[in-house]
Amino acid sequence: MELISGEIKLRSFKESDIPRLVELANNENIARNLRDGFPHPYTPEHADAFIKRCSELDPQTFFAIEFKGEYVGNIGLVKGNDVYRKSAEVGYFIGEEYWNKGIATIALNLICDYGFNNLDYIRIHTGVYEHNIASQRVLEKCGFVKEGVFKMAVFKKEMYWNEVRFAKLKYL
Ligand SMILES: CC(C)(COP(=O)(O)OP(=O)(O)OC[C@H]1O[C@@H](n2cnc3c(N)ncnc32)[C@H](O)[C@@H]1OP(=O)(O)O)[C@@H](O)C(=O)NCCC(=O)NCCS
Numbered sequence: 001m002e003l004i005s006g007e008i009k010l011r012s013f014k015e016s017d018i019p020r021l022v023e024l025a026n027n028e029n030i031a032r033n034l035r036d037g038f039p040h041p042y043t044p045e046h047a048d049a050f051i052k053r054c055s056e057l058d059p060q061t062f063f064a065i066e067f068k069g070e071y072v073g074n075i076g077l078v079k080g081n082d083v084y085r086k087s088a089e090v091g092y093f094i095g096e097e098y099w100n101k102g103i104a105t106i107a108l109n110l111i112c113d114y115g116f117n118n119l120d121y122i123r124i125h126t127g128v129y130e131h132n133i134a135s136q137r138v139l140e141k142c143g144f145v146k147e148g149v150f151k152m153a154v155f156k157k158e159m160y161w162n163e164v165r166f167a168k169l170k171y172l
Helices: 015-025 044-055 103-117 133-141
Strands: 003-005 008-011 062-067 070-079 087-094 123-129 145-156 159-169
Touching: 003 103, 008 103, 015 044, 015 070, 062 103, 070 103, 087 103, 103 123, 103 133, 123 133, 123 145, 133 159
Parallel strands: 087 123
Antiparallel strands: 003 008, 008 062, 062 070, 070 087, 123 159, 145 159
């Protein structure tokens, strides 16, 4: 499965992505903006297990992001449970050397179109730590609406952080 817009492609992970995934993901500037489930340090074993889990998902919901033919990051949707099953949470990262080239914005637009049109979701949402201005900007550029601030909802690196919740609906 491939989703393409200009120089950006979302595709399945390959075993050959592992070394580059480790290089890009093993970065404190990325890990500090994600959940603790995103390991730091990030090892080849973590990458291998992650790629295996992604390849078992049916339908496919996690993608490698390519920019000009190079692997540069990850994006994925996690389906909600029970009464939240028509919603998905989106998560993503771009390797630091590729930041501010508009890559996340295009990747997020691609996966939203896929989630709404191919997976029957009507709502895609995420939570961003308040200090993460770049991700909030990406979400706004993609038409996500800020729904509220969950005060001190996040405990990360022995500190409490406010979380800003964003969502985009299929039907407005
Ligand atoms: C957030 C992240 C995915 C953005 O990826 P990206 O490819 O650089 O995003 P884009 O280039 O599409 O857009 C970034 C926007 O943020 C803006 N931006 C970046 N840093 C900023 C800052 N410190 N203050 C204000 N705006 C900032 C850029 O100018 C750009 O906006 P613009 O197009 O209006 O100029 C990337 O920084 C990342 O992987 N961060 C770590 C992981 C993470 O935060 N994941 C999301 C968790 S919710």
